[in-house]
Amino acid sequence: MVTDTLGLVMKAFIVIGAVMTMAGYAVLLERKVAARVQGRPGPNRTQIPILGSIPVIGTFLTRLGVFQPAADGLKFLFKEDPLPGHVNKFYYVLAPMVAFIPAMLTMTVLPFGAVTDPVTGATSPIVLADLDIGILFILAVSSLGVYGIILGGWSSNSKYPFLGGVRASAQMISYEIALGLSILPVFLWFGGTLNLFNVVEGQSQVWTALVQPVSALIFLIALFAETNRLPFDMPESETDLVAGYNTEYGAFKFGLFFVGEYTHIIIGSGVFVVLFLGGWTLPFITLPAGMVGAVLSVLIFLAKVFCIVFFFMWVRWTLPRFRYDQVMNLGWNKLLPLAIGNLVFYAIVIAVIEQLN
Amino acid sequence: MSEGQEDKRIPIFVDDEEVKVDPGTNLIEAVAQAGKEVPHYCYHPKLSVVGNCRMCLVEMGMPGRDRATGEPMLNDDGSPKILWVPKPVIACATNAAPGMHVRTESPLVKECREGVMEFLLVNHPLDCPICDQAGECRLQEFATDYGRGYSxxxxxxxxxxxxxRLGPRVMLDDERCILCSRCIRFCEEVAEDPVLGFTDRGSYTTLTAFPGKELANNYSLNTVDICPVGALTSTDFRFKMRVWFLKETDSIDTESSVGCNTVVGSREGKIYRITPRRNDHVNDTWMPDSGRALYKEVEAENRLAAYSIEGRPCGPDEAMSLAATLLKGHRVAIVGSGRLSVEEQYLLRRVREAIGGGPPTFLVGRTGEGDGKLLSADRNPNTRGAILTGLIDELPKEDLHDLAHLIAEGGVDTLLVAGEDLTMAGVTRDQLKRVQIVYMGTHHNDTSSVAKVEIPALTVFEKSGTFVNQQFRVQKFAQAVPGPKGVLFGLSNFTRLLDTLGGGKRIAPSPANVWAEMSGDVPEFADLRFEDIPRTGSVVDDARFAHLPFPEGPGFHFNPKRAETIAGA
Amino acid sequence: MATKVVERKPLSLAERSYLPQIVSGLRVTMKNMFKPPVTLEYPDERPDIPPGYRGVPTLVKDPDGREKCVSCQLCEFVCPPKAIRIIPGEIPEDAETAHVEKAPEEFEINMLRCIYCGLCQEVCPEEAIFLQDIFSVTGTSREELVFKKDKLYALGGTLPDSHFKWEKKKSAELTGNPHH
Known part of the structure; x- marks a missing residue:
């Protein structure tokens, strides 16, 4: 029992470390993509003393910007951490944690690989906690993240953060509905299970995205809105709100917001991959049993997540931001009816299929 | 102009435009009166005509007359037929004649000028960048205006x-010389010190000083002024500043009562040179060399630039109020200066009236040997101003032994000294120490060193005003550079002192306002306003002073009215 | 003012959905990602200075090491922001270049005032001042950015002389076409 717990804690630390690292490199990816889209080389200067001076590789890694996230992270850690005088101090300090912790929590139930026992042939997910109601947990916890933003905006006691916070809350509540409605057909399709492992296993032949493209599209759009990515960048809105809800934040607290945001993106991508892109499976290919298959499955999952994260970046540096009323219009007048219609359609289709069977 | 004079003028036609000129006018001046220019190098209005530069070639013609009948020859359209001289003539040596026709812009004239310019430039070095004349060089100007444009x-x-080195103040660059001979003629005719001449022939002709002689007379720098090119340059001004930077301000030479009209060239508050200004009634276009160095007093080391009480610097108000305390109610003697402007002398008189009790007033006289030209015996520029304004009644003496006696007797408590060093005028330092001195002046000297109150004053270059010269000609000078930092501007020293003493109506410290005051007090100035005094000056009536034995002897444009005056005393 | 109503074509469903437009936008940015960067990595890479570039004004010497400036002050005169300040001086009689007679005693260019217009170079009759390829000037005080003569010569270096005016003059003085 103790070893089980210790193993779990170890696993949790490994996963947290991995996700944090990925968040850091997501920032690097973002900067690199932005630079490439704009015809620039992007970050290519930061060097780590010994590693960077290896003749060819060091230079190559430096040009790639591989060491940049370390510098960024250190900067957030070592900068002076100011506490403005006009803020509500308790909530001001609380806000980044409230934003960060749910982002981290969601990944406990997200399966990111599968291991097949070579003897029994039974397959079990690689996940911290294999909950039967995994998706509900994810929806519940991830929507807590909005409190961080609202709290940050409100406690800053300053007009731009406040506006950013208000917009963020309105936006996230609006798109939560479409998000929730869009994935219901998926679980209906897989026989009413809410276990993510089962959903993935059900897609080993055909990805849900191909069966339910409208669901995938609505989910993707809502995901953009939920993670506050462009073109739904309401809470930050650099062009009109300075830096939105985190205007008054700096140093480590800002870093928490920042990492939380990117963690959200990675987790969101992970959920999308699990629900619509077959998770760690590849169509028509059966992974070998044992450790090799496990590692391969994780790598496949990560590759897919990477593609979605890249898609996030790609969209960000392509599209302009919506106006606030357009965001609301799209959320309530377009996506919500579409999601309801989608749900009704698939409910009927599934009912018909079941009748036929 | 009266009828009789009108008749004397003769009509000539410059490029078919009629202009009436006085008989005897040469064509350069006549054309100038028609508003056109004939380029010239060797001709100078104040020197004899030699006609050796050939730059002023023009076409000239006279209306023809039939030899047999004496009738005017007419063209077909009835206009008089002009018989043009087949070759061009030099305008400087051709006098206007009635009915004469002149062409100054015909193709022939232009070709002549181009040819002359080309020859002049044949041996002229290309050193305009280092030449001090650049910017006021006739060769540059005419090469641009009338030259061919290429070589x-x-x-x-x-x-x-x-x-x-031609002399102590003049340098010669023979390569630049265009052999106009103006300098040679000047030395002969005006300076009466013929030391310059040409040697060698043709292209090798060289200007030089005669063996064993040098151009050292007190008028040598005028050769630099009249040199149309950069051949003659002033040692003092050489390589100091380009002329195009110089701001030119009209001023007056203060070294003697001739009052040569000058132009002060300054840049950014620093004076670089003084050159003569043409005034046909006073100095023609000349001035003595000695007057050109006077600007150095502005930045002299012993310049007085701060108000002080017993050597302790203070503000002007403090100095003025102490001066007023020392002057009011004490036995005062005043020493004015013939170097003060008319306005300052008048204000000094008003100060005297404000002190009350008719304090004795002295003026330090300065005499030297007059040279019969532009340096007169009276070396004060404004002795007549002091007399006109009523500051003094008699001619000043060089030796103030009357004042010395007065001090020795203990008849004086306070001495108001305006711009003079009394130790140079017969009053000893010990005597000065017995009285309290209020000193107003431009420089430190032995008098200022024992003064109780020192009030810094402005030099002639730092203020505007007027001087009255030996001809009783009121001449204006203008401020060329700002005064030292902290010194009150213009006439403020005097008006402020006057106010502190309670001199009645306040006078704004500008010459125009002081002149408005003076016109009531000085009969000679009754009809004269400062603004109306022309650049050439304005002569006032000297009948009231005919009895005074002024020391000046005859000079340019001046003949003393009293024959018994001791010339050059 | 008359108002003109522009007829707009109603948007098709595809246009209203906005998705095809997004896809075409994504295509553009994706293409851009594979183009080489257009930026210059400045401190490592230096831009190519084209001929005629107007950098920092400098004073140059001729191949013999003689300072070409004769302090004619034309540049000081022409300088629109009045950045140039020259104190002219005389070359002593015993100097090797005494025939040039005049050289600047002090030559200052206030780089805080200079607007890099190049008029000084254009006006210079001795071809002594050149706006060369230095484009970045830094300093920690105002005084430091008033370039003095030695600094201007250090920046300018030596440029080939195209007409050797003063050398010709000197040789004429020594040998050619003397008088007598």
């Missing part, structure tokens, strides 16, 4: 001596 000369230029 056909591919041979080597002549090499002539550069940097010849």
């Amino acid at each position: 056909r000369f591919i041979e080597q230029k002549n090499v002539k001596p550069k940097r010849t």
